[in-house]
Amino acid sequence: MQIELRTQVIEPRRKTFTHVSNRYGDRPASRYEEGTIDLQGSEHFQYKPLWAPDKEIYSPDFSELKLADPYSYMDPRQYYYTPYVSARADLHEAFGATLSYLDKRGMFDRLPEAWHGVLQNIVLPLRHYEGAAQMISAAAARYGWGTSITQCFSYASFDRIGNAQMLSRAGISLGGGTADPLAVAKTAWIEDPTWQGLRKHVELTLAEQDWGKAIVALDVTDRVIYQLLYTHLDDVAIGSGAGSYSLIAQHFSTWFVDQRKWFDALYKAWAADPEHGAANVETLSAVVSQTLATVAEALAPVMTAVDGLVDAGAVDALAATVDQTRSAYAALGVATEVAS
Amino acid sequence: MTIAPKAPRKLSMKDRYSALTRDLDWEPSYVSKEQIYPLTTFEGITIHDWSKWEDPFRLTVDAYTKYQAEKDKRLYAVLDGFAQSQGHLSLTDASYLNAMKLFIQGIAPNEYNAHRNFAMLARHLEGGGPRFAALCQCLDEMRHAQTEIHTLSNYNKYYGGFHNFSQQHDRVWYLSVPKSFFEDALSAGPFEWLIAIGFSFEYLLTNLLFVPFMSGASFNGDLPTMTFGFSAQSDESRHMTLGLEAIKFLLEQDEKNVPIVQYWLDKWFWRGYRLLALVAQMLDYMLPREFMSWKEAFELYFEEQMMKGLFEDLAYYGIRPPLHVDKAIQEKEHVSHQAYWILYQFSHAAAFTTSVPTAQHMDWLEEQYPETFPTYRKLWEKEQRNIDNGGRHFIRGLPQLCQVCQIPMGFTEADDPFVQAQRESIFEGERYNFCSDGCQYIFEHEPVKFRRAWLPVHQIYQGNCGGPTLPDVLNWYGLEPGDGGEYLGSIDHQNWLKWHGDPAHVENDHAPAAAGAEGGQ
Ligand SMILES: [Fe+2]
Ligand SMILES: [Fe+2]
Ligand SMILES: [Zn+2]
Numbered sequence: 021m022q023i024e025l026r027t028q029v030i031e032p033r034r035k036t037f038t039h040v041s042n043r044y045g046d047r048p049a050s051r052y053e054e055g056t057i058d059l060q061g062s063e064h065f066q067y068k069p070l071w072a073p074d075k076e077i078y079s080p081d082f083s084e085l086k087l088a089d090p091y092s093y094m095d096p097r098q099y100y101y102t103p104y105v106s107a108r109a110d111l112h113e114a115f116g117a118t119l120s121y122l123d124k125r126g127m128f129d130r131l132p133e134a135w136h137g138v139l140q141n142i143v144l145p146l147r148h149y150e151g152a153a154q155m156i157s158a159a160a161a162r163y164g165w166g167t168s169i170t171q172c173f174s175y176a177s178f179d180r181i182g183n184a185q186m187l188s189r190a191g192i193s194l195g196g197g198t199a200d201p202l203a204v205a206k207t208a209w210i211e212d213p214t215w216q217g218l219r220k221h222v223e224l225t226l227a228e229q230d231w232g233k234a235i236v237a238l239d240v241t242d243r244v245i246y247q248l249l250y251t252h253l254d255d256v257a258i259g260s261g262a263g264s265y266s267l268i269a270q271h272f273s274t275w276f277v278d279q280r281k282w283f284d285a286l287y288k289a290w291a292a293d294p295e296h297g298a299a300n301v302e303t304l305s306a307v308v309s310q311t312l313a314t315v316a317e318a319l320a321p322v323m324t325a326v327d328g329l330v331d332a333g334a335v336d337a338l339a340a341t342v343d344q345t346r347s348a349y350a351a352l353g354v355a356t357e358v359a360s
Numbered sequence: 361m362t363i364a365p366k367a368p369r370k371l372s373m374k375d376r377y378s379a380l381t382r383d384l385d386w387e388p389s390y391v392s393k394e395q396i397y398p399l400t401t402f403e404g405i406t407i408h409d410w411s412k413w414e415d416p417f418r419l420t421v422d423a424y425t426k427y428q429a430e431k432d433k434r435l436y437a438v439l440d441g442f443a444q445s446q447g448h449l450s451l452t453d454a455s456y457l458n459a460m461k462l463f464i465q466g467i468a469p470n471e472y473n474a475h476r477n478f479a480m481l482a483r484h485l486e487g488g489g490p491r492f493a494a495l496c497q498c499l500d501e502m503r504h505a506q507t508e509i510h511t512l513s514n515y516n517k518y519y520g521g522f523h524n525f526s527q528q529h530d531r532v533w534y535l536s537v538p539k540s541f542f543e544d545a546l547s548a549g550p551f552e553w554l555i556a557i558g559f560s561f562e563y564l565l566t567n568l569l570f571v572p573f574m575s576g577a578s579f580n581g582d583l584p585t586m587t588f589g590f591s592a593q594s595d596e597s598r599h600m601t602l603g604l605e606a607i608k609f610l611l612e613q614d615e616k617n618v619p620i621v622q623y624w625l626d627k628w629f630w631r632g633y634r635l636l637a638l639v640a641q642m643l644d645y646m647l648p649r650e651f652m653s654w655k656e657a658f659e660l661y662f663e664e665q666m667m668k669g670l671f672e673d674l675a676y677y678g679i680r681p682p683l684h685v686d687k688a689i690q691e692k693e694h695v696s697h698q699a700y701w702i703l704y705q706f707s708h709a710a711a712f713t714t715s716v717p718t719a720q721h722m723d724w725l726e727e728q729y730p731e732t733f734p735t736y737r738k739l740w741e742k743e744q745r746n747i748d749n750g751g752r753h754f755i756r757g758l759p760q761l762c763q764v765c766q767i768p769m770g771f772t773e774a775d776d777p778f779v780q781a782q783r784e785s786i787f788e789g790e791r792y793n794f795c796s797d798g799c800q801y802i803f804e805h806e807p808v809k810f811r812r813a814w815l816p817v818h819q820i821y822q823g824n825c826g827g828p829t830l831p832d833v834l835n836w837y838g839l840e841p842g843d844g845g846e847y848l849g850s851i852d853h854q855n856w857l858k859w860h861g862d863p864a865h866v867e868n869d870h871a872p873a874a875a876g877a878e879g880g881q
Contacts, residue, residue, distance in 0.1 A: 030446060030859060032517035037509075038524040038838060054513055055506035058526045059472050064814045066540045067547040071399050077546045078476075101503040102432040109429040112422035151384030151488065158495065161479035167472070171502070174479055178499055181492055182421035185380045192379065197370040199379045210386050220390040227395035 043091065052098035057091055059167040082163035083232030084303045088295035090166020095282045104175045107278075108182065115186050115271045119193055127264040128194050135262035136194070137329045142322060143249060143268075144191045144205035145215055150184035152222045156231075156238045163231040172282050173235070179275065190268055214325050217318030221311075233307050239283055240311040240345065244319060246276040247341045248334065256332040284352070291353045301354055308349050309356040316342045377418040382411070382488035399484045403549040406614035410487035413609050416601035417493070424496060428503065431591050435507060438587040443514040452580040453648040454519060454856035455847045458712040459576055460512055460585060461521035462642055465711060466538040467573075468508040469529040473542045475501035477553055484550050490609075493602050497558075500595040507591070511584045519852050521711040524838040528711055531825070532837050533816035534638070534703065536766045540813060541635045545628075547809070551610060552624055559603035560628035564670070566596060567661040568636055572643040572652070579651040611677040618678045623805065629682030630798035634765035640696035641703060644725060645717060653728035654696040663689065684798040690774040693732040697725075701739065702770040705755045709830070711839060713847035716744050732777065752846055756830065758817045763792040764799035764810055771795050787811060 034041065036049035039058040065076040072082075080086045087093060099107070122128060131139070157177035164170040188202060195201040209215050221241065228234040250272040257265035290300040316338065323334035346356050371379065388396055400407065419427075441447075451457070478498035485491045516522035529535050545556040561569075574589030576582075610617045640654035671681045700714070707714040717725065717740060726733045743753055759768030773779045774796075783794040787807040794800040803810045819825050826836025842851030 030449075030518065033519075034517060034523060037513070037516060037522070037526070039526050051506075051510055051513075055509055059469070059505065060476070061469065061473070061526075061530050061539070061543075063530045064536075064539075064819075066536075066543040066814050067809050067812055069547045070809075071402065071549055077543055101499065101506050102429070102436065105425045105432065105499075106429040108421070109425040112425055116422060148384055148386060154384075154495070155483050155491070158479045158483035158491075158498075161498070162476055162483060170476065170479075174475065174498055174502065177479065177482060178421065178495060181381075181384075181495060182425075184384050185421050188380050188383075192371065192376070199371055199375065199383075202379055202383065206383070206386065210389075223388045223390040223396065226388070227391040229398075 050098065051102075052095070052100045055100040056094070056167050056171060060165075060170070078165060079163075080165040082165070083230045085232030085236070085290055085300050086296040087166065087169070087289060087293050090164075091168050092293070093166075093286055093289035094168050095172050096285050097278070097281055099172070099175060099282075108179070111271065111275060112182065112186070115189075118267050118271065119189055122264055122267065123193050127267075128196075131264050132260070132262055134329045135257060135260075135265050138253065138262075138326060139190070139194055139265065139268075140201055140204060141208060141214075141329070142326055144187060144194075144201055145209040146245070146249070147184045147187040147191070147202070148206065148209045149218065149222060149245070150180050150187060152226055153180035153238055153242070154178075154184065156225060156234050160231045160235045169286065172286070176279065179279070183272065183275065186271060214321045217314075217321065221314050221318050233303065236304060236307045237311045240308055241315050242276070242279070243345045243348070244312075244315050244338070244341050246272065247344070248319070248323065248337055250276065252334070252337045252341070253326070253330075253332055256330060260330065262330075287349075287352045287354070304349070304354045305356055308346075308354055309358075312342055312346060312356060373418060377415060377420070378489075380420055381415070381492045385488045393486075397484060397486050399480075399550055400486055403551045404620055405551040405610060405617050407486065407610075408613055410485075410490075412612070413487050413489050414605055415489045415493065416605040417598050419496060419598070424499075427594075428499075431594070432503075432507070435587055435591045436510070439511060439514070439584050442584050447581075447583060448515060448518055449859055450581045454852040455646070455713065455715065456576075456580040456582065456648050457515055457519050457521070457852070458714070458847070459573065459642045459646045460515060460582070461525075461712040462638060462646075463573055463585075464508060464512045464522055465525040465528055465532075465535055466638060467569075468505050468512075469526060470538055470542045471501050471505035471508060473546055474557060475499075475505060477546050477557070481550050481553065490606075493598075493605075497595075497599055497602060500599070503595065504592055507588050511588045514584070518855070520840065520842040520850070521713070521844070521852075523840070523843075524711070527838050531816075532709075532711065533706070533761075533766075533768075534710060536761075536814065536816050537638060538635060540766050541631055544631065544809075551620075554603070554606040554610070555621060555624040556628040556631075558599070559607045560625065560632050561603075562596070562599040563603035564629065564666055565632040565636065565662075566600065567665070568657060569639055570596070571661065572639050572654075572657060575651055576643065576647045579649045580647060607674070608677075611674075611679065615678075622679055625679065626683040627802050627805070630684050630688075630796075630802065631765065633688050634762075634767060634795075634799065637695050637699040637767060637771075641700035644696040644728075645700040645714075645721075646712075650721070650724055653725075655692045655728060658688075658692045683801065684796070687774040687796065687798060691771070693729050694772065694777050697729075697733070697736040698771055699767070701736070702759075702768050705753055706759070706768070708754045708845045709834060709837070709839075710844040711837075712843075713845055713850050713852065715847040716740050716747065735777070754845075758820060760793055761815050761817050762795035762799050763813060763815070764794060764802050765796075766813065766815060767795055769793065769795050 035046050037054060040049045040053050043057060044053070060078055062078070065078065067077070069075060069077050075081055097103075128136075154177050157173050157180055161170045161174035161177055164173060191201040191205065192199060209219060225234050225237045228237065250269040254266050254269040254273065257263070257269070287304070290304065291297055293300060319338055320335065323338045326332050326334035349356055387393070394401070475498055478494045478501060481494035482491050482498055485494060512522055529539055545553050548556060570589065574586060577585035577589065607621065610621055643652065643654050643657060644650075667681060667685070671679070703710065704714040722733070722737055722740060726737065746753055759770070761768055769780065769782060771781050773781045781796055783797060783800040785792050785794070785800060785803055790811065792803060792811065794803060816825070820833055826832040847853055
């Protein structure tokens with residue numbers, strides 16, 4: 021009897037939730053869709069936020085960048101919590117394996133002096149940059165409008181503290197199990213003139229109240245930094261016997277490829293929005309133009325310092341990367357002004 | 361003794377964790393601290409030294425993702441297996457799912473709200489340690505929202521009441537109780553949030569909220585929900601330690617924080633306790649196989665664990681037990697009966713069903729509540745006679761709602777169960793009604809906030825809910841036939857009988873009520 025019961029065919033009354041079928045029809049929905057669509061409340065907010073009495077607790081008005089329908093944007097990676105943490109478990113496991121290999125083989129000691137300097141003076145201070153990126157991404161996760169968008173930013177926020185932790189662990193390995201290189205890097209971040217342009221830019225971005233403008237400023241900066249440090253310098257490192265640098269850098273460039281997947285799709289959605297597209301493009305153009313100018317200036321001393329350590333052509337690469345980034349935005353329909 | 365000069369000073373666990381979290385922060389010099397952290401002063405809380413925050417757990421991103429991914433793999437394997445084997449057929453009864461309908465409508469959207477607002481803390485707290493702890497909880501709460509939805513998604517395919525939970529959370533009258541609760545916290549500052557959700561909800565009241573649902577699931581054959589509950593437990597223990605650290609930190613930082621925190625405790629205890637009326641009625645009335653009464657749960661998880669354990673510790677800081685806690689204790693023999701009676705009469709406008717408890721169930725209630733249930737039993741027996749005469753009782757009018765908790769005014773005086781409680785306050789010429797001293801107390805502290813509440817009944821009267829007639833409103837609620845009303849004879853009930861191929865299956869367990877169903881049809 022029991023077995024027969026279990027094999028009887030029972031027609032489901034519906035294939036998914038109403039808010040999902042309203043969008044896609046009554047077809048089986050993915051876990052990403054059921055865990056994302058319309059999850060954020062959207063009406064009849066009970067009280068005004070004490071911290072923003074002119075707005076609602078969730079509101080499209082926390083940024084100039086808007087989508088008429090936030091769910092016109094969906095994460096191309098289809099990350100809900102589980103695939104997200106699984107993917108990051110793999111990333112961090114791979115990084116941990118790299119680090120223990122480098123530790124075991126004494127690779128940090130064998131690193132050419134100059135590349136030791138690149139890690140210590142150029143890469144490690146960026147853990148503070150990643151820490152700020154965590155906060156800027158968290159603001160987007162809280163103040164954004166619509167789960168499909170804020171979900172990406174919440175994972176990105178966690179990614180950035182994860183990146184900061186990977187950098188810190190590399191620094192601890194570099195210090196033979198001590199935090200000394202981290203302390204040196206922190207002093208450089210706070211005091212060394214090389215870093216003050218970038219630090220100022222980061223602090224101003226942290227003070228930006230519009231989450232969309234802040235996150236775009238961060239992303240523009242990321243594009244340049246990740247390209248230079250984890251792709252360009254990676255190539256140079258391989259060519260100059262600093263394989264260990266490359267082994268570390270690969271994890272960051274791998275992460276950044278993933279970051280681009282969903283973020284580029286978001287730019288496309290912003291630019292193509294039927295209602296807000298034109299205004300979005302205008303805001304994006306302004307933020308991207310300004311940030312590119314700032315970053316070109318702020319990173320110049322950092323790249324000069326790189327060139328002082330290794331023969332990387334970093335100063336030229338900075339100019340080229342700024343141009344590439346400008347073209348990448350132009351391809352998205354976001355024209356930028358070249359500062360004169 | 362010589363000290364080896366060259367041996368590297370390996371980092372202790374604590375220092376390593378600090379290097380990976382709080383050491384990332386620096387003092388800004390190009391903008392002011394207030395520009396970066398604009399939300400940490402307006403609530404009146406004084407923090408002298410953020411570095412005094414004790415990290416309640418030392419989880420790093422690599423360990424977190426690894427551990428959570430493994431847990432999810434196991435959880436989703438159970439969900440898949442249950443769906444493939446039509447596991448829903450081995451529940452005790454389809455009526456059990458009413459508890460889960462409440463869960464997906466009332467709790468899952470608030471797990472989501474918690475996710476969003478812990479992101480706010482992960483942005484705005486001034487210490488790298490507390491920010492990272494908040495960020496972990498931000499992700500955990502997304503996990504809870506999504507795993508709850510995925511757990512209940514399979515039931516949604518076969519049963520009513522689940523399908524429109526998200527929109528209903530924003531619209532339906534009884535869901536404004538949990539919605540207003542969480543939105544009250546979302547609209548507060550980061551420190552009140554820490555006390556409201558981090559401490560009061562996650563520590564003080566968490567067992568009273570989750571144990572009834574999760575144990576109810578395990579007693580009623582709901583393997584997926586039970587597995588979800590176990591799987592969330594290690595997250596919850598992190599949340600509890602965070603909440604406890606948060607309150608201690610605030611109290612230790614400055615004496616001036618004590619009265620502010622005390623008010624928040626008074627407020628959020630009562631807010632949470634009123635919200636739990638929904639859990640109380642679920643526990644006592646919605647589980648076909650009952651396992652523990654509300655009174656017993658309240659005594660164990662609140663009076664024993666919190667009043668005796670926790671508040672004795674907090675007295676050291678000058679904190680007393682929440683105001684009105686005595687009323688909650690007095691009410692413990694009444695609140696579930698009164699709450700279910702309210703829901704019973706309005707369930708035609710709800711996305712769950714209700715029914716007169718069976719004779720066996722009433723015997724159980726009488727054992728649990730020997731002092732008080734005989735009175736309520738008379739009410740149900742009278743209702744059963746109505747049903748036998750063809751008159752199942754639904755209230756067609758609209759109830760008055762409490763301005764703060766938004767529950768229909770149906771609770772009695774805590775010390776006199778025969779007198780309905782009603783309080784009122786006048787603010788700027790307008791009259792506001794409350795179900796209790798506790799709710800009135802909150803309003804009088806924050807009238808500007810609470811007068812704005814989106815009260816579903818007022819909104820219906822003002823024509824903001826789809827139209828003037830009941831069918832208009834129900835349509836606007838996105839209710840489908842079978843979502844609400846009487847359970848016996850409902851679509852879920854009929855399907856259940858059909859799927860089990862034998863009407864006797866239900867009649868054996870529910871003989872008296874099944875007889876009532878005939879009368880009601
Ligand atoms: Fe949760
Ligand atoms: Fe929690
Ligand atoms: Zn009330």
